[in-house]
Amino acid sequence: MSDTVLLDAAAAYPEVAAVRRALRARDWSAVRAVLDPASPVGRSILIRAAADGDSLEDFLRSVVSSDPDDTMAVAMLGMHLINVGWKIRSGYRAQYVSGGQFAAFHDWLRKAEIVLLDGVARRPSDPALWVARLTSARGLELGLSETRRRYQKLAAADPHHLPGQNQYLQRLCPKWSGSWELLHTWCRAEMLAAPPGAVQGVLVVDGHIEHWLELESGGPAYLRSRPVRQEIEEAAQRSVSHPDFGRDWGWVQAASSFAMAFSLIGDKAAAAAMFRMLGDLGTEIPWQYLGDGNAANQIRDYRRRAARHGKAA
Amino acid sequence: MIKQLEVAGVPVLLAPTTGPAHAGLAFRVGFADEPLAKRGITHLIEHLALHSVGVADYHYNGATGVEFTRFHMQGAEADVVTFLNGVCAALRDLPMRRLEVEKEVLAAESHGRSAAVAEPMSLWRYGARDYGTIAYPEWGLPAITEDDLRAWVARYFTRENAVLWVAGDEVPAGLELDLPPGARQPAPAPSSALPVTPACFAGDSGLVVWDAVVPRSPAAYVYADVLERMLFRELRQESGLSYTAQTDYQPVGRDRVTILAMADAMPEKSGAVLGGMVDVLATLRAGRVDPADVTAVVNKQVEALRLAEEVGARLPGQALGLLAGRPVQDAGEQIAALHTVTAAEVAEVAAEAWRTGLMMSPGRADWAGFALAPQTSERAVTGTEFRYLGDSTSRLMVGPEGVSVVEEENLATVRYDECVLVRAWPDGGRQLVGADGIVVRVEPTLLKGGPAAVGRIDAAIPPGLRVDEPARNPGQIPKPRAKAGPAGTASHSDKVAGIMGLILWWPVTLVFGGLGALLFLSLLTDTEDLAYTLSVAVLCALVTALGVVGIRRSHHRMRYGARPPKRR
Numbered sequence: 023m024s025d026t027v028l029l030d031a032a033a034a035y036p037e038v039a040a041v042r043r044a045l046r047a048r049d050w051s052a053v054r055a056v057l058d059p060a061s062p063v064g065r066s067i068l069i070r071a072a073a074d075g076d077s078l079e080d081f082l083r084s085v086v087s088s089d090p091d092d093t094m095a096v097a098m099l100g101m102h103l104i105n106v107g108w109k110i111r112s113g114y115r116a117q118y119v120s121g122g123q124f125a126a127f128h129d130w131l132r133k134a135e136i137v138l139l140d141g142v143a144r145r146p147s148d149p150a151l152w153v154a155r156l157t158s159a160r161g162l163e164l165g166l167s168e169t170r171r172r173y174q175k176l177a178a179a180d181p182h183h184l185p186g187q188n189q190y191l192q193r194l195c196p197k198w199s200g201s202w203e204l205l206h207t208w209c210r211a212e213m214l215a216a217p218p219g220a221v222q223g224v225l226v227v228d229g230h231i232e233h234w235l236e237l238e239s240g241g242p243a244y245l246r247s248r249p250v251r252q253e254i255e256e257a258a259q260r261s262v263s264h265p266d267f268g269r270d271w272g273w274v275q276a277a278s279s280f281a282m283a284f285s286l287i288g289d290k291a292a293a294a295a296m297f298r299m300l301g302d303l304g305t306e307i308p309w310q311y312l313g314d315g316n317a318a319n320q321i322r323d324y325r326r327r328a329a330r331h332g333k334a335a
Numbered sequence: 336m337i338k339q340l341e342v343a344g345v346p347v348l349l350a351p352t353t354g355p356a357h358a359g360l361a362f363r364v365g366f367a368d369e370p371l372a373k374r375g376i377t378h379l380i381e382h383l384a385l386h387s388v389g390v391a392d393y394h395y396n397g398a399t400g401v402e403f404t405r406f407h408m409q410g411a412e413a414d415v416v417t418f419l420n421g422v423c424a425a426l427r428d429l430p431m432r433r434l435e436v437e438k439e440v441l442a443a444e445s446h447g448r449s450a451a452v453a454e455p456m457s458l459w460r461y462g463a464r465d466y467g468t469i470a471y472p473e474w475g476l477p478a479i480t481e482d483d484l485r486a487w488v489a490r491y492f493t494r495e496n497a498v499l500w501v502a503g504d505e506v507p508a509g510l511e512l513d514l515p516p517g518a519r520q521p522a523p524a525p526s527s528a529l530p531v532t533p534a535c536f537a538g539d540s541g542l543v544v545w546d547a548v549v550p551r552s553p554a555a556y557v558y559a560d561v562l563e564r565m566l567f568r569e570l571r572q573e574s575g576l577s578y579t580a581q582t583d584y585q586p587v588g589r590d591r592v593t594i595l596a597m598a599d600a601m602p603e604k605s606g607a608v609l610g611g612m613v614d615v616l617a618t619l620r621a622g623r624v625d626p627a628d629v630t631a632v633v634n635k636q637v638e639a640l641r642l643a644e645e646v647g648a649r650l651p652g653q654a655l656g657l658l659a660g661r662p663v664q665d666a667g668e669q670i671a672a673l674h675t676v677t678a679a680e681v682a683e684v685a686a687e688a689w690r691t692g693l694m695m696s697p698g699r700a701d702w703a704g705f706a707l708a709p710q711t712s713e714r715a716v717t718g719t720e721f722r723y724l725g726d727s728t729s730r731l732m733v734g735p736e737g738v739s740v741v742e743e744e745n746l747a748t749v750r751y752d753e754c755v756l757v758r759a760w761p762d763g764g765r766q767l768v769g770a771d772g773i774v775v776r777v778e779p780t781l782l783k784g785g786p787a788a789v790g791r792i793d794a795a796i797p798p799g800l801r802v803d804e805p806a807r808n809p810g811q812i813p814k815p816r817a818k819a820g821p822a823g824t825a826s827h828s829d830k831v832a833g834i835m836g837l838i839l840w841w842p843v844t845l846v847f848g849g850l851g852a853l854l855f856l857s858l859l860t861d862t863e864d865l866a867y868t869l870s871v872a873v874l875c876a877l878v879t880a881l882g883v884v885g886i887r888r889s890h891h892r893m894r895y896g897a898r899p900p901k902r903r
Contacts, residue, residue, distance in 0.1 A: 131702070132701065135704075139613065139614070139704070142617070143614065143618040143620065158702075164610070165698060166603075167576075167604045167605070168610040171576070171610055
């Protein structure tokens, strides 16, 4: 077993490196050559990963102004502006963010909103725009009814769109003025609505990880409680453990969340199966929630423990 | 086909009708012409003019609007003549003896009336001038004099500023239309209270309203109805967020129109209603206008025009258009113009409408690119400072340029040269309204040196702005807020009064308390004069209790400056 942990999306999806390369070269047609053949979910993931780059605003604005109907450019510009804002806000909880940081954060999100509004006006069927609009709606605290409206627009354009579901899941958490009841009900409903073997089982696990994280105790008792454990196992059966679970966009995130949940529950066999599926791959979220916040260290540690169990068994 | 004639110098539009004959006389004057200090004068004249018509059997009415005042009637030819001649005669010689009664009637009428959604929009867009005054009650009424009425009639109710329409076969014989000569009065130029557009402001829960001002055109007319179809689809049919989603189209002056869109919303859904409306507006702005919507709307509008033409219902609109300075159009011309409207032209209107838009919603719309409309003044006037009783955070500034109320998070300034109305109550209360709609209230009962502040303001108010109001009930006159506990601070006089109270009540309480206690104790050992000792002891106990209350009150006054809070 290697000690390597690859957290970058580029390790899981080679298109990510290609789209970043094309962006660095400021070659929009090369970017499109990668995005066009991807599935809608793949495109949203690629746009999000690529929008993380530095100093893309001028280039993306020039692409959008030369063709305002190119909503992939609009979504990437919107996502880039949101990322810039979120870096200013920092990932801390609201009480640790200063007023000035909030003002700048909101300014960037409003810039993104204005770009995205014109995008959806031109092509409301592009899911990547709604993923970005769900992200900015959360940051701007636009209220649950508007966020839900946006999610419904996304679902109408592309049901089971994991990148948007991730955003909406966050919005339903109490830390963003949602509630656990809303969150868990929605996660399970979305999982059941998706075909067996789809990645949507991860929503149930992520919902419980968010809930566990919020509990003061910090111990694994919540995840180990019978009803929660049963729900997580059911979700695994419908997704990562289902014979139809493939290597479609989002699979790394799904396996990664299940690996962490099973690790905390203490089901080392199930965790080991997830780590075998992942190989060297992993994701920052949710592993950065653990211990020192270094996802790679946490993955390495729990992967080793699960592997030892495998040898012992 | 509309025929254009003239009777006694008044232009007349005549068109046949298949329904009952009707006629209307309109003048180019309305709320928008009224300075706020004369608000209500046109409506008052309309009432006075109709009074002489009395309780006639035929169907008639009068209506004062934003830009036009009309007298309308339906019935036999002879009745039309009697009615219109009567209105003109009354305008020439208003029944002034009715003045005070009609003011009362108007007050009662306004009491029963609910605000239209367009009112807050006008207030925020225009302020307290011209097109913004429709948002205000008829605050000028108490001050309107007979001379004011005569001057207003002489300026606006003239033959040059009038138009008559008749739906029937001919102009009725015997129609005199004896009106004084004058001049056509164009509609006022709209002012603006918005430094930038698109803009937004917070409104009541339950409604999301947007409006825009664009050049008048057939494409704008089509745009308003296309917008309504899209809002209805988006907000009602597809998402069930709203019950009502509709638009309105109102001409402004000669060549502009206001297009207003409104949707109702449950309070918890208003964010989504706002989001849905913004998306629809942006869709049209981006040029995504469905030609099928345009065709459907044009067909509906053409159908409505044909129907209106048959019953003479196009006449009022054409007559008012003539007063506004537009040529009279045939139904055929209007229909042909509608048929030429393209989706691209509708999109151009949508883009212009977006730029001039004003949004009212319970939650902020700034995320969508709407600037927050100003709610406070930019700067305070310099001058004498007056402090508020029991409120250390606010102050009133009275200077040679105007008046400001400076509060912790609010600043309201009304400059005298921008002041449009001062309401004055006999108790000294004043309400100053600025042209931008900002209001400063001065209540001498709440201020240290209040009467002096009011005196200075009264001396500086420009002429023609003051409206004296009847006396208020004592309950309506504000009183300084009772301090609810330690939040308040005591003034110097409160401190002195408090200390004096303590100096008085402490010895009284101690002496009588001690005496009472001794007397009660003596009862244990000495039973002589039982009744006498007991009654003196009880008296001492009562005085002691009074003393405790006195100490408590004095202590509170010394610390917090007001009487102890009342418990309810």
